[in-house]
Amino acid sequence: MTAEAMHGPPAVARAPAADGPRLALSGDWTLEASPLLEEQERRIIEEARRGRFVAIDLAGVSRLDTAGAWLINRARRELARADVAVALEHVRPEHSILLEEAHYRVFEAPRRPRTNPIVDLLADLGESMAGGVREFVRGVAFLGEFVATLGFVAAHPIRFRLTSLIAQMELIGFRSVPIIVLINLLVGAIVAQQGIFQLLKFGASSYTVSLIGILVLRELGVLLTSIMIAGRSGSAITAEIGSMKMREEIDALRVMGLSPIEVLIAPRVLALVVSLPILTFIADMAALFGGLLVSWWYGGISPVAFMSLLKEAIAMNTFLVGMIKAPFMALVIGLIAAMDGLATKGSAESLGLQVTSSVVKSIFMVIVMDGLFAIFFASIDY
Amino acid sequence: MTSLATFENGARAGGESPDVVISVRDLVVGFGDKIVMKGLDLEVYRGEVLGFVGGSGQGKSVLTRAILGLVPTRAGVIRVFGQDRDKLAPAERRALEQRWGVLFQNGALFSGLTVKQNIQMPMREMRDLSQGLMDELAMLKIELVGLAPDAADKFPSELSGGMVKRAALARALALDPELVFLDEPTSGLDPIGAAEFDELIGTLQKTLGLTVFMVTHDLDSLYSICDRVAALAEGRVIAAGPLETLLASDHPWLRAYFHGVRGGRLRAARAEQEDEEWKPAPTTR
Numbered sequence: 001m002t003a004e005a006m007h008g009p010p011a012v013a014r015a016p017a018a019d020g021p022r023l024a025l026s027g028d029w030t031l032e033a034s035p036l037l038e039e040q041e042r043r044i045i046e047e048a049r050r051g052r053f054v055a056i057d058l059a060g061v062s063r064l065d066t067a068g069a070w071l072i073n074r075a076r077r078e079l080a081r082a083d084v085a086v087a088l089e090h091v092r093p094e095h096s097i098l099l100e101e102a103h104y105r106v107f108e109a110p111r112r113p114r115t116n117p118i119v120d121l122l123a124d125l126g127e128s129m130a131g132g133v134r135e136f137v138r139g140v141a142f143l144g145e146f147v148a149t150l151g152f153v154a155a156h157p158i159r160f161r162l163t164s165l166i167a168q169m170e171l172i173g174f175r176s177v178p179i180i181v182l183i184n185l186l187v188g189a190i191v192a193q194q195g196i197f198q199l200l201k202f203g204a205s206s207y208t209v210s211l212i213g214i215l216v217l218r219e220l221g222v223l224l225t226s227i228m229i230a231g232r233s234g235s236a237i238t239a240e241i242g243s244m245k246m247r248e249e250i251d252a253l254r255v256m257g258l259s260p261i262e263v264l265i266a267p268r269v270l271a272l273v274v275s276l277p278i279l280t281f282i283a284d285m286a287a288l289f290g291g292l293l294v295s296w297w298y299g300g301i302s303p304v305a306f307m308s309l310l311k312e313a314i315a316m317n318t319f320l321v322g323m324i325k326a327p328f329m330a331l332v333i334g335l336i337a338a339m340d341g342l343a344t345k346g347s348a349e350s351l352g353l354q355v356t357s358s359v360v361k362s363i364f365m366v367i368v369m370d371g372l373f374a375i376f377f378a379s380i381d382y
Numbered sequence: 383m384t385s386l387a388t389f390e391n392g393a394r395a396g397g398e399s400p401d402v403v404i405s406v407r408d409l410v411v412g413f414g415d416k417i418v419m420k421g422l423d424l425e426v427y428r429g430e431v432l433g434f435v436g437g438s439g440q441g442k443s444v445l446t447r448a449i450l451g452l453v454p455t456r457a458g459v460i461r462v463f464g465q466d467r468d469k470l471a472p473a474e475r476r477a478l479e480q481r482w483g484v485l486f487q488n489g490a491l492f493s494g495l496t497v498k499q500n501i502q503m504p505m506r507e508m509r510d511l512s513q514g515l516m517d518e519l520a521m522l523k524i525e526l527v528g529l530a531p532d533a534a535d536k537f538p539s540e541l542s543g544g545m546v547k548r549a550a551l552a553r554a555l556a557l558d559p560e561l562v563f564l565d566e567p568t569s570g571l572d573p574i575g576a577a578e579f580d581e582l583i584g585t586l587q588k589t590l591g592l593t594v595f596m597v598t599h600d601l602d603s604l605y606s607i608c609d610r611v612a613a614l615a616e617g618r619v620i621a622a623g624p625l626e627t628l629l630a631s632d633h634p635w636l637r638a639y640f641h642g643v644r645g646g647r648l649r650a651a652r653a654e655q656e657d658e659e660w661k662p663a664p665t666t667r
Contacts, residue, residue, distance in 0.1 A: 031557055032480075034509035065558035066526075066590070067519055074518075094591060101589050107521035107531060347539060349493060 026060030029068030173275030188290030210313035241341025269334035409458035420617035436614030483554030
């Protein structure tokens with residue numbers, strides 16, 4: 001060996017020899033010396049490009065890794081293309097294995113076929129339209145399957161899972177009461193405050209009570225409750241059923257001859273259908289109470305006056321319009337949640353996507369349904 | 383013994399003998415009331431493939447995670463490359479972590495990145511390289527682990543189980559580590575894929591001069607590529623040494639493991655093969 005192998009940064013030293021330049025490499029030719037490593041490769045090329053022959057002496061190289069070997073080989077190849085003959089000298093056996101393994105080759109990257117962005121955009125648009133239609137058809141089919149299962153259970157009451165229904169009602173209904181009461185109380189209070197503040201300009205602040213009564217009972221109570229339940233319970237149902245699908249539990253049920261709709265989905269959807277009207281009622285009361293408090297403290301309308309004004313403003317049908325909507329909202333939330341849960345594929349990412357899509361879709365559908373009901377009730381003059 | 387012993391002249395700080403890469407002394411690890419490791423001792427030598435076996439739930443993965451610093455220890459000293467992690471400054475610890483690569487059981491590839499980006503991740507974060515060189519090195523690693531070049535631009539979800547393991551191995555090798563941890567590398571592969579993977583590990587170990595710490599359940603891997611085998615039971619290493627030593631051991635768990643139905647059958651098959659081919663068993667290198 002001509003030089004002692006020493007640890008240190010990679011370096012290239014030039015030593016003239018009789019038959020051409022001689023480059024002595026030294027130090028650690030490893031990735032750790034990263035920016036320097038590429039510089040040294042360029043240095044090898046620069047030093048040797050002029051001549052016709054170069055000897056590269058590796059005796060001083062203490063450590064070599066695949067990156068170092070690759071760069072030395074890349075330099076050799078570059079020189080070979082410039083008609084410089086390269087000889088490697090004093091290569092240790094373990095380095096020669098690496099140099100062999102990392103011999104230079106050109107990796108051709110697989111090219112993706114070029115496409116027209118406008119065509120892509122139109123194709124995407126068409127695909128999502130078709131996807132929407134397919135989704136709707138699937139939803140209707142799922143509704144049919146659900147109703148058929150309910151019919152079957154009604155014919156065989158012994159298969160009705162009461163325990164599961166009660167447990168789900170606790171999870172979906174009872175546990176949601178505090179948050180539903182809180183947000184509706186606040187929204188009732190905010191509507192009352194705005195009503196008093198804006199209507200005062202016309203000296204009509206006592207109409208605030210009609211505003212609260214009609215708005216809360218017809219629209220806000222049921223809408224806020226449905227949106228809250230879609231976010232809270234719809235997502236939970238999708239996540240639960242989706243993770244069961246991921247772990248093949250749904251398939252396990254099927255091969256035992258049990259219907260997942262009967263065992264898992266019916267109790268959840270039914271629990272939603274029973275709980276949501278009750279929660280809507282609680283929400284209505286909370287919002288009215290919030291309105292009452294603000295009217296009293298901020299608008300100077302005493303509770304007794306509030307009650308009598310409220311009685312004049314609303315009738316039974318005002319209350320019923322909200323309540324009738326509740327079970328339909330529950331059905332939409334439950335079916336979308338269950339359907340998206342069952343559409344989960346094997347991976348955790350897919351579960352996350354399904355939960356997001358379930359919440360977004362059910363909130364969207366709740367608002368669309370509310371609009372349809374508004375048209376319906378207006379046209380029958382209820 | 384193998385190449386890396388000459389790559390590194392002398393051990394770094396720590397005063398261990400130069401050939402010990404991992405040394406674990408009196409390790410105690412526990413969760414709550416449950417003590418998993420009760421004063422465990424283990425040594426891994428430079429350039430060897432150590433197979434680590436043990437029953438399910440005995441804590442093989444816990445030991446690996448403790449060495450990697452993912453599980454807190456209650457007592458004992460773990461030295462890797464002669465350095466005690468717990469006593470290192472954060473920068474030194476980072477430098478230490480760049481000298482090992484880990485293949486997790488399920489690959490642990492980043493799902494949002496392609497295979498190539500996964501391999502380039504450590505290079506990009508830890509080193510200062512041009513994109514061109516990173517692309518070439520990533521493709522080199524992909525070829526090294528036996529993946530087709532078109533796997534480079536695929537996402538982990540588009541790969542089969544065996545390809546995920548190979549891609550994860552390529553990522554573990556991205557910074558050319560000296561020490562590689564493999565957690566059940568052949569689990570979930572079919573016998574052909576498992577044998578290929580064993581061969582790949584053996585080849586890479588020789589080419590790159592790696593030290594390999596391999597947790598495994600696969601008796602075939604033990605026979606074909608491991609230089610030494612360590613067995614874990616009752617929170618301790620009950621035996622460590624060449625496979626022959628463990629085969630000759632009287633410990634009830636080892637007897638059940640190697641001389642049970644599967645172990646016995648495999649041993650018989652190996653012995654037959656040796657007789658026919660008159661060449662030394664692959665275990666005795």
